[in-house]
Amino acid sequence: MEIGNRIRFYRIQKNMTQEELAKGIISTSYLSKIENNQTQPSGEVLSYLSKRLDIQLIEQEEITLMEDLFKWYEDIIHYRKNEVESQYELLKDRINFSNDTTALIFFTLFELRYFFFAGKHEYLDRSLEKINLYSDILEDKMIYFFYKFKGMYHYVNRQYIKALDHLKYAEEHISNQMAFESWEKADLFYMIGLCLNQMRKPALSIQYTNSALLIFRSVYNLRRCGEAQVLLGLNFQRVNEFKKAYENYQLALVIAKQLDETDLLGIIYHNIGYYHFNQLEYEKALTNFNLALQYKKIEREESMLVTMYWIMQTFYFQDNKDQVALWLEKGEELLKRYPRKDFEYRFKVFRFLMEEILDEVFEKFLEKEVIPYFKDQNYEDEVILFSKFLAVHFENQNKYKAACHYYRMVINAVNEQNNRTNAYDRIIQLHANKIKAKSQKVITKV
Template identity: 50%
Template sequence: MEIGSRIRFYRIQQNMTQEELSRGIISTSYLSKIENNQTTASIEVLDFLCSRLTINLIEEEEIPLMKSLFDWYHDIVHRRQDTLKKRYEELREKIHSTSDTTAMLYFVLFEFRYLLTERDFTEAEAKLEKISLYKDIFEEKMTYYYEKFVGLHHYLQSKYSSALMHLKGAERFLTKHLPFEKWEEADLYYSIALTLSQLRKAALVIQYTHFALNIYQSRYDLMRCAECQILLGINYLRCEEYSRSEESYQLARKIAEQLNDKSLLGMICHNMGYLSSITKKYEQAIIHYNEALKYKNKHEALSTIFSILYAYYQLDKKEEAEKWILEGQTILKQNPNQEYDYHFKVYDSLLKGNLSAEFEFFMLEVVIPYFIEHEKQQYIIEYSELMASYFEERHKYKSAAHYYQIVCHALKRAYSN
């Protein structure tokens, strides 16, 4: 790494201003030029600056440390949870004693990715704030990881449009022929597909999922192949290609049974239930959903419980539906989840016929804005349509038209590929 970039890195790391570092040595404007690699300073000046930062003028590249960092990142992507924390502690100790600036920068990037894996969002936010100060000295490969990881961070915060922007920013570096492993390419393509799926861009999801699937198949990565098939199943369904959707789920199920992966089986059974529900085979959907619950932990069960409730609601079996609302609310006490709390409250009111002014306020001021903020087009459509009908029945046609307009806008966003 160029000396100017190194000086800037250590100055930021030590929370030192340019004025503090340059005082008594050179002007602040000249230091700025050095840090931006716009001028070549004398050895004497550089030596003074490095002494104040307590770093060596000559950087020592540590190849074994770099290898350890990338091995750790490989384990993060491949979800080898049993070794991640131990390796993190070991690398953190080594980084404190290294003078390899490049290794230090890769460590802070991979540390951010690790914190996302651990769902430690508070610490991740703090690290990201610091990392953003280093952006100007990143080499291209570092910028790729930065864009990818920020995209993942935004995805986990349900900021899907922003997540896609950053992930596509990372994708641009793949076309520059930088030396990335095939598994890294596949992971990025899958991440893009997953984000597009949240934005309901089905045709693009299928395209990117196939990019990832082709690589995973060539590497015999069965778990990731199954995940790709699930994503294909979801998006074939959205394209109303129901037989292809079922075919993808069956392929995923074969792999999940071969791997004896209960979490994967739970996900597949749930999605097969949703396929049955979409085709209005609600009794069959309930069978699939109940099978999914056998494989799911309590904290993973909310989406399936809500789906069972919805199926019973469609079958007009109110008592059964109410039982599942209670089941969901019991789980919510131990595992709070804002989205499902709203879902259960909405259907509780619908089942009890409690469509009061309080219900109207809750839908208009809380529920629909929540799903708009989180870009959940499916529920923007469903609940806006519900309120449009609600206003029509009360002869409030202007309000009804407004919510039909929201439905049209959400449909356009959901199906504009």
């Protein structure tokens, strides 16, 4: 039984009002939130309530375990890497020897968030399956985390419509039903901002990201401020506000250098490189991509694959085939240590280009393997890129029927992106209608 339910049960048994129980300890409204499981009381508050009710509400071990679990989760959100890693195994052992089902469920939920934090995406499916087993017994606060983390799961799997749907349910939950720390709201807003960016809704993404940034500043979380500045930069690039994009990247860079956050520095330099690439400033792009590699090698070597891919593209646009070949070898070598199907296909395409083998084998490879794979994985940008490549390839060979087919595929992929954006609009309207309906019910009652 939730601690709030226990308190309410014993208060009624003692024939006490909320005012009588709360007097001199906490406010009546705060007690009401505790009894409705909208907030978690501190150990000190529980101790005073226990004495007044003349019962043992909860074992001290349970109190300590729950406090430590929520402290661990707070460390995850604030990106305190050392604390997060050191506490994970300790908490896992304590949960294994605990009979507290509430603590077990919260640990399972927070462990899923930990896997996102640590980049251990290979554990996400199994972790989500475990949480789904508890889905019918989740209480209010658990339901919020369930929606939020499931949204993050769909985001990682590039299922942005599903991701946004779950994140919006979490937002509705956090806005209307419960008391949460401001940094928790900021983390949710940041995730919604990420999703909106992928769905090509930069204006709304900027709105949510700015909301997250303001909160991260208010709690002095510089690391998360840096992440928000990077996301703002990406959004401003989408709307061709290149000066604002660059300014945000530079602000993020100052923060990352100050904190010596190597993984964040790798992300920032990569995005600055991408910024210069889009400005056709290839030498500046290469300088920043190489800086990104230096930091990525320290923190997460496998993340170097994407930067190597863009270095190859940059040299390809400079018509520097020797350098493309050199970086292709480096990428293929790294791919052996960190296999990824998407980069395997990308590098194979470059291998064909470097060897100038644009024959039927190459055509079939793109037609039968590459494009279907990226289409299945919702990588519309790659579907557009490789479909356009085939269309031009067939057009140059006077194979106009085949060229027309792939030009149509380009159009369909673009339409798919637009449909995804329209689907977002429908989600927003759905939630707006729900909130409006709730407001009308409240007004009717009043």
